[in-house]
Amino acid sequence: MITSLLIANRGEIACRVIRTARRLGIRTVAVYSDADANALHVRSADEAVHIGPSPVRESYLLGDRIIAAARQTGAEAIHPGYGFLSENAEFAQAVIDAGLIWVGPNPSSITAMGLKDAAKTLMQEAGVPTTPGYLGDDQSAERLKAEADKIGYPVLIKAVAGGGGKGMRKVDAAEDFADSLLSCRREAASSFGNDQVLLEKWVTNPRHIEVQVFGDTHGNVVHLFERDCSLQRRHQKVIEEAPAPGMDAETREAICQAAVRAAKAVDYVGAGTIEFIADGSEGLRADRIWFMEMNTRLQVEHPVTEEITGQDLVEWQLRVASGEPLPKRQDELAIHGWAMEARLYAEDPAKGFLPSIGKLDILQFGYSAGERIDTGVYEGAEVSPFYDPMIAKVIAHGDDRDEARLRLRAIVSGSTVYPVKTNASFLVKALDHPVFAAGDVDTGLIGREGEAMAEAPRLSDHDLTHAARWIGRNLSGFSPIVDGLFGFRLNRKPTDKIALAVNGQRTEFAPSLDGSPYHTPMREMPNRLEQLVLIDGAAFLVGPSRASGTGGGDAADGAILSPMPGRIIAVAVQAGQAVSKGQKLLTLEAMKMEHSLVAPFDGTVAELNAAEGGQVSEGALLAKIEKAES
Template identity: 75%
Template sequence: MIKSLLIANRGEIACRIIRTARRLGVRTVAVYSDADRHALHVRMADEAVHIGPSPVRESYLLGDRIIEAARTTGAEAIHPGYGFLSENAAFAQGVIDAGLVWVGPNPSSITAMGLKDAAKALMQAAGVPTTPGYLGEDQAPDRLKAEADAIGYPVLIKAVAGGGGKGMRKVDAAEDFLDALISCQREAASSFGNTDVLLEKWVTNPRHIEVQVFGDRHGNVVHLFERDCSLQRRHQKVIEEAPAPGMDEATRASICDAAVRAAKAVDYVGAGTIEFIADGSEGLRADRIWFMEMNTRLQVEHPVTEEITGQDLVEWQLRVASGEPLPKTQDELSIRGWAMEARLYAEDPAKGFLPSIGTLERFDIGPCYRTDTGVEQGAEISPFYDPMIAKLIAWGPDRDAARLRLADTLAQTAIWPLKTNAGFLVKALHHPAFAEARLDTGLIAREGDALLPDAAPSDAALADAAGAVAAPGPLAGFRLNAPVAPAGRFLLDGAEVTVALRPAAPAEPAPVRLIAEAGQVWRLSPFRARGVGSGEASDGAILSPMPGRIIAVAVSEGETVTKGQKLLTVEAMKMEHSLVAPFDGTVAELRASEGGQVSEGLLLARIEKAEAA
């Protein structure tokens, strides 16, 4: 077993790797950027090395600097975690060339599976079923458009070097193809440095099924069964579970055997995931499941596989990297119960899931079977990295038990002042379609507002909180001998509300009160009149929804625009946000320039309304 390990990552995955390494007696080295100077993974590790400024391109993506950190600290091996450099074949080779142990697959395997078009061709040769589409080298827009027309709409554009839902666009009609292609290529260039795409036929009732595989350097490859990751929003997984609901033994054997063949085709070593797309219109059937891609790393959702198999996959990684054979044979692996994982993000569902940035002044997770996190109370959620703050994992003897336990954990989770998707996840877990395992990747998009959490607390919760808040202000609507209850004016998250007051006053009133309900938290405070400043944005002002970078400006000052027309695009936390004209008019003012950094609430443009004819 290796004796010392550098973790080339951050956040919850770095903390998760450190926990296993510590149990095995392996010394750990963390790396960190300016923004992560006080992060949990830095304090958990035995040693930590500063590698650069906050942006990932100046820190976590600098392979040479990370390798040098391993050398100077005497680390024997490097574990890449997921994301960042985990699937970068050049970095893997650099680690090996430096005389260090790479905790991952051979660089040749990463290369073989790293480009989606080449990987699909390789899988076809290995007898693994693949979806119909276009894998050609000709990337001319006209050629891609012609191929999409021939495949038939809807069609999916995918960056060949993509992952994590980035560089993917569904196109429903021919007239939308070129705009979607440009957007996809721009995102792919930003995230992966490669604009090449492939095309796939869009499956009408798609389910996302993936199989965990593991190989060692002794020629052994096993699978650890399947996961279902069908509940997605914008191609990003939201809730994952294992095993897949509705999977019979014959279909399981077929898909898992195909996954092992795929891994063997590239001489795979270490942890990997073979991702499949299934047409679930008639249930899961072996002849309606096709290879999509391989992720040559540990997945975010690996805990659900660990919980149903009783195995520690990070321990497997470290043992395989040390030259040991796989800890278990295929016959020794079996499924026990059911596990579900929810990704808890610092984001605001009420504002289109925009990331929420700031200090975690309150960070209370409900009673949970397992929590994987890289933050704690008082930590900062910065704009530089993915806004996931925790993974909550529940286990039960069956699917319903795991589902209800996870929903209960999320309902009792209270985080403030940042907004989170906890309330959204509670609604998703209780939605009849999900509860009955009627799954497909479009469920969230179809349900839309039905899955959004409540916009305000219940009347009873408001009344209880109001009774505990000091100085509620003048009573409104109170008349002698009237049957109505008196009401007070308060601020709920800064917005004025009127609340019916209970007759009994609190003995020790508080200046503010946090209201926690079904995963959501609101702040109730006394009402105070606020003056209107001259700097307030007027109608037609286009404000930055969050801190980020301007990546595209589509208009110029003085230009005539129509309602809904794209004005500019802001990028933050690996997401693009297009800002559009609120009505027909003229760009009276433009303060945004491509490449510029902006803060939340900054005026970027102002649209002057067109005069009525």
């Protein structure tokens, strides 16, 4: 067995690997950037090595520094986690050439499956069904457009080196193809250093089904059943579950054996995932499931497989890398119950899912039976603008699907995060959605109905009334609701409204004095003058109103402010130009994603302070729109 291990990653996955390594008695080494000096994975490891500045290109993507850190600390092996260099064949080979153990597949397998076009050709040769599309070498915009026209719209443009939902664009009409191709290539070049794409026919009622496979150096390959990752937003997974709803034994056997054939075709060693797209219009059927791609690493959603099989996949990785055979034969693996995972992100759904950065003053997770929390942060840690804003993976296991779903809901809705915004309320609404609850979800559900899911919860007058009562007990000079009188002042007429500040914004409300019970959780803040009111995972800081209004400009008055630090990658308008509501003004690249800033109403670009390529800070005034006269 490996005795010492360097984890070439950060955050939640580094902590996850360290946890298993510690249980097995393996010494662990973390690497970290400037921004991660106080990160949880650094605190958790036996030793840690600084490898560079905060940007990933200057730290976590520098393979030579990581290998040097392994040599410096005497680490015997390197585990890549997921993301970063985990599917980089050159890095894997460099680790091996350095005399270290690579906890992952052979570099040749990574290469074979790394480019989606070549991988699909290989799968066709291995008898694995694949979706119709274009995999050609001619990457001219004219040829790609012609092939898209031939396939028929809608089509999907995918970066051949892509993953994680990046470098993917659905195109609904021929006139949208050129702009979508340009955006896809730009994102692919930025994320993967490769702007080549392939085209696939868009499946109208698609479900995303993937199979966990595992191989060893003795020629054994097994599957650990399927996962359903159909609930997605912009091709990024939101909630994953295992097993897949509606999967019968015959279809499971067909898809899992196809996954094993795919792994054997590239002599696969270690943990991998074969991803399939299924046409769910008539339920799951073996003849309507096609290969999409293979991820040659451990997946973010691997915990749901662990929960239903009782296996530790990181332990499997370490044992296989040590030369041991697979811990279990295929006939020794079985499904037990149901598991679901939600990704809790530091982002604000009500503002287009923009990442929310800052200090986690409060971080407490809800509780339910069958719970598991995989996180890479702690209360008091910072959510950095340099990396993926995931706070935690929240996992629940139950005897059946509905029990797992309700347990997951209880954990998410009971979590408290402040002042950083999260997608918790969005997750709760997704879990409550009748289509998801019925297990009939497809990848387009959030695209169709996500606007309602993304709406921020609101405090009722009943909530505010109880907060006012609590605050009034601790604030001298503040007139709370007492015996039906409120807003009372000598020599002034009584009013039927009272004002409080909610997350810093003045709010007037009519107090609710009906005496009905109050069940919404509230948390008293340290200064005893404010209360944190919690609704489905969303936190509202309620306190005395100290101002008559709010400061600063926002979209309501035409000020277009940068929502976070980032780089302007496209400017679509000019000063003096007439614009319409919803028209794209600028594109900001931040937190590894592109964010479009649009006109809040019809008007004219009165001021433009952004240039392509420019770096901007959070809150910077990028443009000003003057409203058109009605």
